Amino acid sequence: MSSLSVLIIASLLLFCFISALVGIWRLRWAYAAAVTGVALALVAAGAGLYRVITDGEQRHFLGGWPPPFGIEYVLDHLSAFMVVIIVFIGLITIIYPPQAGLYHTPRRVVPAYGLLLLLIAGLAGVVVTGDLFNLFVFLEIYSLASYALITLGGDRAVVASFRYLVLGTIAGSFYLLGVGFIYFSTGTLNMADAARLLPPLYGSPTIMAAVALIVIGMGIKMALFPLHVWLPDAHSYAPPVVAAILAAIQIEVAAYVIVRFMLTVFQPGYFIDVLPVTTIIGWMAAAGIIFGSVMAIAQKDFKRMLAYSTVAQVAYIGLGIGLANPLGLIGALLHILNHAFMKSCLFLVAGGIRYQTGLHAIPQFAGLGRKMPLMMSAFTVAALSMVGIPPTAGFFSKWYLVLGGIEAGNWVFVAVILASSLLTAVYFFRMIEKLFAAPSGGDPAVEQAREPSARILAPIMTLAVGIIVLGLINVLIVSYVLQPVVALLP
Amino acid sequence: METVYSLKPLLAVLVSLVAVIFIVIPNQRPNVRESWTILAALAKFALVASMLPLVLAGKSPAITLFAISPGISLALRVDYLGIIFGLSASFLWIVTSFFSIGYVRGIPEHKQTRYFASFAICLSATMGIAFAANLLTLVIFYEILTIATYPLVLHRETPEAIFGGRKYLVYLLTGGVFLLFALAFTYQLSGTVDFQAGGILPAQTAKSSVIMLFTLFLLSFGVKSAIMPMHSWLPTAMVAPTPVSALLHAVAVVKAGVFGFARAIGFIIGPAVLNESGAAGFLAALTAATILVASLIALRQDNLKARLAYSTVGHLSYIVLGLSLFSPSAWIGALLHIVNHAMMKITLFFCAGAIHVRTHCDNVSQLNGIGRQMPLTMAAFTIASIGLAGIPPVNGFISKWYLVQGSYDVGQMVFVVTFLLSGLLNAGYFFSIVVRAFFAPSDKFTRFGEASPLMVVPLVITAVLSLLMGLFPDRIPYFFQLASSAAQSVIGGGGP
Numbered sequence: 008m009s010s011l012s013v014l015i016i017a018s019l020l021l022f023c024f025i026s027a028l029v030g031i032w033r034l035r036w037a038y039a040a041a042v043t044g045v046a047l048a049l050v051a052a053g054a055g056l057y058r059v060i061t062d063g064e065q066r067h068f069l070g071g072w073p074p075p076f077g078i079e080y081v082l083d084h085l086s087a088f089m090v091v092i093i094v095f096i097g098l099i100t101i102i103y104p105p106q107a108g109l110y111h112t113p114r115r116v117v118p119a120y121g122l123l124l125l126l127i128a129g130l131a132g133v134v135v136t137g138d139l140f141n142l143f144v145f146l147e148i149y150s151l152a153s154y155a156l157i158t159l160g161g162d163r164a165v166v167a168s169f170r171y172l173v174l175g176t177i178a179g180s181f182y183l184l185g186v187g188f189i190y191f192s193t194g195t196l197n198m199a200d201a202a203r204l205l206p207p208l209y210g211s212p213t214i215m216a217a218v219a220l221i222v223i224g225m226g227i228k229m230a231l232f233p234l235h236v237w238l239p240d241a242h243s244y245a246p247p248v249v250a251a252i253l254a255a256i257q258i259e260v261a262a263y264v265i266v267r268f269m270l271t272v273f274q275p276g277y278f279i280d281v282l283p284v285t286t287i288i289g290w291m292a293a294a295g296i297i298f299g300s301v302m303a304i305a306q307k308d309f310k311r312m313l314a315y316s317t318v319a320q321v322a323y324i325g326l327g328i329g330l331a332n333p334l335g336l337i338g339a340l341l342h343i344l345n346h347a348f349m350k351s352c353l354f355l356v357a358g359g360i361r362y363q364t365g366l367h368a369i370p371q372f373a374g375l376g377r378k379m380p381l382m383m384s385a386f387t388v389a390a391l392s393m394v395g396i397p398p399t400a401g402f403f404s405k406w407y408l409v410l411g412g413i414e415a416g417n418w419v420f421v422a423v424i425l426a427s428s429l430l431t432a433v434y435f436f437r438m439i440e441k442l443f444a445a446p447s448g449g450d451p452a453v454e455q456a457r458e459p460s461a462r463i464l465a466p467i468m469t470l471a472v473g474i475i476v477l478g479l480i481n482v483l484i485v486s487y488v489l490q491p492v493v494a495l496l497p
Numbered sequence: 498m499e500t501v502y503s504l505k506p507l508l509a510v511l512v513s514l515v516a517v518i519f520i521v522i523p524n525q526r527p528n529v530r531e532s533w534t535i536l537a538a539l540a541k542f543a544l545v546a547s548m549l550p551l552v553l554a555g556k557s558p559a560i561t562l563f564a565i566s567p568g569i570s571l572a573l574r575v576d577y578l579g580i581i582f583g584l585s586a587s588f589l590w591i592v593t594s595f596f597s598i599g600y601v602r603g604i605p606e607h608k609q610t611r612y613f614a615s616f617a618i619c620l621s622a623t624m625g626i627a628f629a630a631n632l633l634t635l636v637i638f639y640e641i642l643t644i645a646t647y648p649l650v651l652h653r654e655t656p657e658a659i660f661g662g663r664k665y666l667v668y669l670l671t672g673g674v675f676l677l678f679a680l681a682f683t684y685q686l687s688g689t690v691d692f693q694a695g696g697i698l699p700a701q702t703a704k705s706s707v708i709m710l711f712t713l714f715l716l717s718f719g720v721k722s723a724i725m726p727m728h729s730w731l732p733t734a735m736v737a738p739t740p741v742s743a744l745l746h747a748v749a750v751v752k753a754g755v756f757g758f759a760r761a762i763g764f765i766i767g768p769a770v771l772n773e774s775g776a777a778g779f780l781a782a783l784t785a786a787t788i789l790v791a792s793l794i795a796l797r798q799d800n801l802k803a804r805l806a807y808s809t810v811g812h813l814s815y816i817v818l819g820l821s822l823f824s825p826s827a828w829i830g831a832l833l834h835i836v837n838h839a840m841m842k843i844t845l846f847f848c849a850g851a852i853h854v855r856t857h858c859d860n861v862s863q864l865n866g867i868g869r870q871m872p873l874t875m876a877a878f879t880i881a882s883i884g885l886a887g888i889p890p891v892n893g894f895i896s897k898w899y900l901v902q903g904s905y906d907v908g909q910m911v912f913v914v915t916f917l918l919s920g921l922l923n924a925g926y927f928f929s930i931v932v933r934a935f936f937a938p939s940d941k942f943t944r945f946g947e948a949s950p951l952m953v954v955p956l957v958i959t960a961v962l963s964l965l966m967g968l969f970p971d972r973i974p975y976f977f978q979l980a981s982s983a984a985q986s987v988i989g990g991g992g993p
Contacts (some may be wrong), residue, residue, distance in 0.1 A: 397637040409681040425674040482564040
C-alpha cells in the first residue's frame with residue numbers, strides 16, 4: 008500500500024483550483040501556484056518510481072474500499088515510468104514563461120494555468136488508475152482541458168479545436184462502449200479483476216468487439232495513421248506550451264492505454280496471436296511513419312512541420328507495439344520518453360523564435376543561428392536526436408526498434424525505420440542549413456533578433472541536455488524500468 | 498593481445514573535445530584561440546605516442562566506461578590496427594593545425610571559431626573510431642564524425658558549398674543508416690559486437706546471412722571509403738577550405754571508412770567465414786574497377802583539388818582491395834598504405850592550398866612555371882607525386898610492393914596488373930603538373946615568393962617524412978611492425 012499515486016493526482020487537482028483562485032487576485036500567483044503543484048507532483052512521482060523499482064508494485068484503494076468494489080490506483084513499472092515523464096514534461100512546460108508559451112493574453116493566462124494543471128492531472132490519472140471506468144473519466148478530463156487550451160491559439164485554433172473535439176469525443180465514446188461490453192461480460196471494472204475473469208471469454212464476439220472499439224478509440228487519440236486527421240491543425244495552431252504537452256505526452260498516453268490493455272487487462276497472446284491487433288497497429292504505424300515524414304518535408308511552417316513529424320514519431324511507438332517482441336516494445340516505450348523530450352524541446356524553441364522575432368515560417372529563419380546561438384544549438388541537439396544520431400537519445404530508441412525488427416524477421420519494418428531516419432534528416436537539416444549557413448535576407452526581424460532571456464532558455468537547455476543524458480544512461484532505464492514491463496510478453 | 502587498464506585511450510579522445518570548450522569562448526584574441534587547438538593537438542599526439550611502446554610489446558591499453566545497451570559497453574581498446582590509424586591522424590592534426598592558421602588568415606576566412614571547433618570535434622571522433630573496442634562504440638563516433646564534418650564542408654556558405662554539404666549529408670547519412678542495420682544484424686547473428694581478431698561470427702552462420710551482412714557493411718563503409726559508385730560526394734565536398742580537404746578528405750573521414758572495412762572484414766565477419774562465402778570477390782572487383790576508373794577521370798580534371806580528389810578515390814580503393822584479398826602481404830600493404838597515402842596526399846593538398854592562398858590559381862592549366870615562384874612547395878609536390886606513382890624511394894613504393902606481392906600470393910594476376918597500370922596513370926596525372934610547374938615557360942610566375950612559413954613548413958615536413966618512411970619503413974615509428982602484427986593477428990588467427 009502506498010498513497011504516493013494519490014498524492015500525484017491530489018496535488019495537481021488541488022493546485023489547479025488554487026491557481027485559478029489566487030490568479031484572480033494577482034496574475035503572477037497563478038503561475039507560482041501552478042509551478043508549485045506540478046513540482047510537488049513530480050516529487051511524489053519520483054518517489055513512486057523509486058518505490059516501484061525497490062519494492063515492486065504499489066497499490067492504493069481509494070477510500071479504503073478494496074477492489075472490485077472501490078477504485079484502486081496502481082503504480083507498477085509501466086505506470087510509474089509514464090507518470091514521471093508526464094509530470095516532468097508538465098513541469099518544464101509550465102515553467103516556460105507565459106508571454107512566449109501562451110501568446111500572452113493576460114485575461115486568459117489565469118484560466119490557462121488552471122486548465123494546464125487539469126490537463127496534466129488527467130494525463131497522470133489515466134496512467135495511475137487501475138479502474139477501467141475511472142480511466143474514461145480522466146480521459147475526458149484531459150480531453151476537455153486540451154480542447155479549451157488549443158483555442159488560446161487564435162481564430163484558426165478554435166476551428167482546429169472543434170474538429171479535435173468531434174473526433175476526440177468519438178474516440179472517447181468508442182472506449183466507453185468497449186468498456187461497457189467488458190463490464191456486461193464480466194461484471195467488473197477493475198483491471199486486475201477483469202484480467203482474472205476475461206480468459207474464459209476470449210472466444211466471445213462481445214469481447215472481440217470491445218477490443219476493436221478500445222483500440223480504434225485509442226488509435227484516434229494517438230493519431231495513428233490514417234486516424235490522425237485532427238492532429239496537424241490542432242498541434243500547429245495551439246500555443247507552444249500547449250502544443251508541447253499535446254505532442255510530447257498527450258498522444259503517448261493513448262499509446263499507453265493500448266499497451267496496458269495488451270499486457271495486463273488481456274494476456275499479450277490475445278492481442279498478438281488470437282486477434283491480429285498488434286499486426287494491424289504495426290502496419291498502420293509503418294504507413295504513418297512514411298506519410299508523416301513526407302508531409303513534414305512539404306511544410307513551410309515550423310510548428311506544422313513539427314506536427315507532421317509527431318504523426319511519424321508516434322507511429323514509431325505503434326511500430327514497436329506492432330513488433331510484439333521484448334526488444335520492439337522496449338524501443339516503443341523508450342521512444343515515448345525520448346520523443347517527449349525532443350518534441351517538447353522543439354515546440355518550446357518554436358515559441359522562443361516566435362516571441363523573439365515574430366517569425367514562424369522556416370524560409371524566414373535564414374541567419375537566425377548566429378543571432379541566438381544557444382537556443383539554436385539546443386534545437387540542433389533535438390533535431391539530431393530526431394534523426395537518430397548517436398549518442399543522443401533518439402538513436403537508442405531506433406536501435407532497440409531495429410533489433411526488434413530483425414528478431415521478428417520483419418524486414419519491411421526495419422526498412423521503414425531506416426528510411427524514415429533519412430526523411431527526418433531531410434526536413435531537419437533543411438532547417439539547420441537555413442539557420443546556420445543561408446545568407447540572411449536582410450529581414451529586420453532577423454537582424455534585430457537577440458538570444459531570449461534565461462527564463463525561456465532554461466527549460467529548453469534542460470531538455471537539450473536531457474536528450475544527451477538520456478542517450479548515455481538508456482541502459483539504466485531499460486534494465487530497471489522497461490525490462491520488468493516487457494517481461495510480461497511471451 | 499593482453500589487455501591492460503589505461504586511462505590514456507579515453508584522454509586521447511577527450512582532449513580535443515575539452516579544447517572545443519576553450520575554442521568557443523567568445524571575444525578572445527585569435528592567437529589565444531588557436532593556441533588551444535595547437536595545445537590539444539600536441540597533447541593528443543603525445544598521449545597516442547605514449548601508448549606505442551605498450552602496443553609494440555603486445556599489450557593493449559583498454560578502458561571500459563559504462564554499458565550503453567544491455568550487454569554492450571562504451572569501450573576503448575588500442576590494438577595494432579587502432580594505433581596505426583590513431584598515430585597517423587593525431588600527428589597530421591598537428592601539422593594541419595599550423596597549416597590551417599596560415600590558410601584561414603591568408604584568405605582570410607570567416608567564422609574561424611566554428612571552423613576550429615568543428616575540426617577539434619572531428620579529431621575526437623577519429624580517435625574514438627580508431628580506438629573503439631566494439632562496433633557500437635565505433636558507430637557512435639563514426640556518426641559524430643559525419644555530423645561534425647558537415648559544417649566544415651559548407652563552411653564557405655556559397656551556393657556550391659551548400660550544395661556540396663547537402664550531397665555530403667545525403668550520401669553519408671544513407672551510409673550511416675546501413676551501418677545501424679549492419680550493427681543490429683551483427684548483434685543478432687553473434688550475440689556480441691566486440692572486435693576480435695579473426696572475426697566473431699559463429700562458424701555455422703548461414704551463407705546468405707554472411708553475404709547480407711557483408712553487403713550492409715559495403716553499403717555503409719563503402720560510402721566514406723568512396724568506392725564507386727558511392728564516391729561522388731567526395732569530389733563535391735572539395736568546395737571545403739583546403740585544410741579540411743587535406744586532413745578530413747584525405748586522412749580522417751575517408752580513412753575512417755577504410756578502417757571500418759578493416760574492422761568489419763578482419764574483426765567482425767572474419768577472413769575465414771568471408772572467404773567461404775565468396776562475397777569478398779565482389780568487393781575486390783568493385784575496388785579494382787574504382788582504381789582504374791578514378792585514375793582515368795583524374796587525368797581529365799583541370800581543377801587541381803578535383804584531380805587530387807579522384808586520386809584519393811583511387812588510392813582508398815587500393816587499401817580496400819588489399820583488405821579484401823586475405824593474404825598477409827596484402828593486409829600489410831593495405832595498412833601501410835593508410836599511413837603512407839595519408840602522408841603523401843596531405844602534402845599534395847597542402848601544396849594546393851599554398852598555391853591558392855599565394856596566387857589564387859586553382860586550375861592545373863594556370864600553373865605553368867609556378868615552380869620558379871614556389872620551389873619548396875613544388876619540390877614537396879614532386880616527392881609526393883613520385884610516392885603516389887609507386888616509385889622508390891618514397892613510402893608509396895613500400896605499400897604498393899606489398900599490395901602487389903599480396904595479389905601475387907593469392908594468384909590474382911588481374912589485381913597485379915591493376916596496381917601496375919594505376920601506377921602509370923598516377924604518374925600521368927601527377928607528373929604532367931610537375932613538368933608544367935618546373936619546365937613550362939611563364940611570364941606570370943617569375944619572382945621567388947612562397948606562401949607564409951606557417952604553410953610551407955608543414956608541407957615540407959610531411960614531404961620529408963614521406964621520403965624518410967620510404968627509406969626506413971620500420972624506423973619511424975614502427976609502422977611496418979605494427980602492420981605485420983595486425984595482419985598476422987587477423988589472417989594468422991590469434992595474436993603473436
